[in-house]
Amino acid sequence: MNRVCIVGCGYVGLVSGAGLAEFGNIVTCYDIDTNRINNLNKLVMPIFEPDLKELVEKNIKAGRLGFTDNLSLALKDCDAVFIAVQTPQDDDGNAKLKFLFTAVEDVASKATGNLVVVIKSTVPVGTSKEVLSYIRLKFKERDITASVEVVSNPEFLIEGRAVSTFLNPDRIVIGCKPKGKACELMKSIYKKPSSDGREVVLCTNETAETIKYAANSFLAMKISFINQMALLCQETGADIDTVAKALGSDSRINPRFLKPGPGYGGSCFPKDTKALVRTAEKYGVDMSIIREADDSNENHKKILADIVASVMKKNGYSNLAVWGLAFKAGTGDIRNSPATTMIEKISENNFNISAYDPEAMTEAKKWIKQTGLKVILADDMYKALDKAEALLIVTEWECFKNADITRIANTLKGNVVFDFRNILDPHEIEKAGLKYYGIGRRYETD
Numbered sequence: 035m036n037r038v039c040i041v042g043c044g045y046v047g048l049v050s051g052a053g054l055a056e057f058g059n060i061v062t063c064y065d066i067d068t069n070r071i072n073n074l075n076k077l078v079m080p081i082f083e084p085d086l087k088e089l090v091e092k093n094i095k096a097g098r099l100g101f102t103d104n105l106s107l108a109l110k111d112c113d114a115v116f117i118a119v120q121t122p123q124d125d126d127g128n129a130k131l132k133f134l135f136t137a138v139e140d141v142a143s144k145a146t147g148n149l150v151v152v153i154k155s156t157v158p159v160g161t162s163k164e165v166l167s168y169i170r171l172k173f174k175e176r177d178i179t180a181s182v183e184v185v186s187n188p189e190f191l192i193e194g195r196a197v198s199t200f201l202n203p204d205r206i207v208i209g210c211k212p213k214g215k216a217c218e219l220m221k222s223i224y225k226k227p228s229s230d231g232r233e234v235v236l237c238t239n240e241t242a243e244t245i246k247y248a249a250n251s252f253l254a255m256k257i258s259f260i261n262q263m264a265l266l267c268q269e270t271g272a273d274i275d276t277v278a279k280a281l282g283s284d285s286r287i288n289p290r291f292l293k294p295g296p297g298y299g300g301s302c303f304p305k306d307t308k309a310l311v312r313t314a315e316k317y318g319v320d321m322s323i324i325r326e327a328d329d330s331n332e333n334h335k336k337i338l339a340d341i342v343a344s345v346m347k348k349n350g351y352s353n354l355a356v357w358g359l360a361f362k363a364g365t366g367d368i369r370n371s372p373a374t375t376m377i378e379k380i381s382e383n384n385f386n387i388s389a390y391d392p393e394a395m396t397e398a399k400k401w402i403k404q405t406g407l408k409v410i411l412a413d414d415m416y417k418a419l420d421k422a423e424a425l426l427i428v429t430e431w432e433c434f435k436n437a438d439i440t441r442i443a444n445t446l447k448g449n450v451v452f453d454f455r456n457i458l459d460p461h462e463i464e465k466a467g468l469k470y471y472g473i474g475r476r477y478e479t480d
């Protein structure tokens with residue numbers, strides 16, 4: 035049985051730790067934040083993620099999962115140390131590697147024997163080589179002659195479905211020295227999903243690092259493409275939903291990530307696209323397509339915010355209700371959420387804004403405090419409508435999809451609905467006496 039240590043109990047670290055334990059490994063998760071560790075030991079999760087608590091509980095009970103704030107203890111007898119700390123965006127768009135190298139330094143200063151370091155964090159190509167040199171230097175300073183190997187094992191978990199994407203991955207990418215000891219160890223750590231038929235891609239560290247950025251940038255590009263196409267449909271009278279459906283039925287394109295919306299957000303796409311463009315610049319390569327996908331995404335949110343503001347003004351409205359603050363359904367995460375960006379832009383018009391989200395209210399309170407915006411958080415979705423003349427839907431939660439249209443019509447003081455996820459039936463909205471604004475939808479019965 036392999037003994038694994040995970041450094042960092044955030045989204046990636048915690049889900050990976052619980053997932054690797056479920057695969058049969060003995061896992062100790064370490065975090066510098068004692069409070070987080072104490073909570074985890076009491077089964078209080080630091081994030082909202084379906085099935086995570088159950089998976090953690092099950093594996094603690096099975097004796098395969100534990101949490102500690104003592105790194106030396108976590109490293110004791112462990113075969114591989116997974117680094118799963120955040121690599122946020124730096125001011126210039128590059129990935130900030132400060133937290134990663136602090137974690138690596140901690141490990142290098144406490145490790146006592148042969149070391150296999152597995153980088154799960156998203157890092158620019160070339161980072162694992164730097165980590166290897168760094169640890170070797172530290173070992174030399176400490177007069178340690180033990181061997182060091184660094185593996186790149188990027189994570190593709192999807193927020194809101196993190197547990198199921200970890201347990202049933204489309205592929206597992208392992209970048210390391212071919213036929214090295216670390217390579218065999220990684221195959222054994224992932225034996226369960228690989229024997230279940232999950233694809234394992236064995237490659238160099240550089241290739242593994244690149245795969246992660248290429249995957250996220252490609253998906254971001256797909257979304258920006260469909261959003262631009264939706265804006266064109268808006269002007270030409272074509273219907274984006276039908277266009278997307280027909281595009282998706284071409285097996286070369288596939289239907290996923292072709293849903294028009296308010297733009298992509300979250301902790302990955304916005305920062306990873308920028309970081310890839312910066313990395314390419316360093317190598318003299320112009321990633322113009324990715325840069326444009328990112329610029330277009332920023333612009334898209336502004337275009338939609340301007341539509342809201344101009345329709346509000348045209349109708350003499352000044353009170354707006356917003357449904358959805360999370361960057362997508364299924365998460366309480368508002369990082370880079372199109373909703374918060376749009377609200378910040380719309381607020382420039384001094385409208386009164388009331389907002390509701392089924393999971394993101396705690397994060398939203400912090401955001402309101404930080405920005406000083408005058409956004410009122412409502413206790414439920416219909417209460418948000420109380421004083422509003424118009425409703426703006428930004429996140430595709432089920433409760434919004436199943437909203438009572440008559441109740442919306444009866445509660446709103448005005449009659450405008452902006453559905454920027456295209457989740458409501460425009461006919462029903464108009465039948466209730468409301469004016470419908472989706473993105474690029476053609477719904478008249480002419």
Ligand code: UDX
Nearest residue numbers: 189190191192193291292293295298299300302361362
């Ligand atoms: C993403 C990647 O999917 C995952 O593999 C990687 O590890 C981390 O980044 P995540 O950020 O959780 O995961 O969200 P995802 O479900 O991919 O959605 C990203 C954004 O794109 C969201 O804002 C979502 O609303 C938007 N989106 C997605 C669309 O607007 N249209 C789509 O068709 C799909």
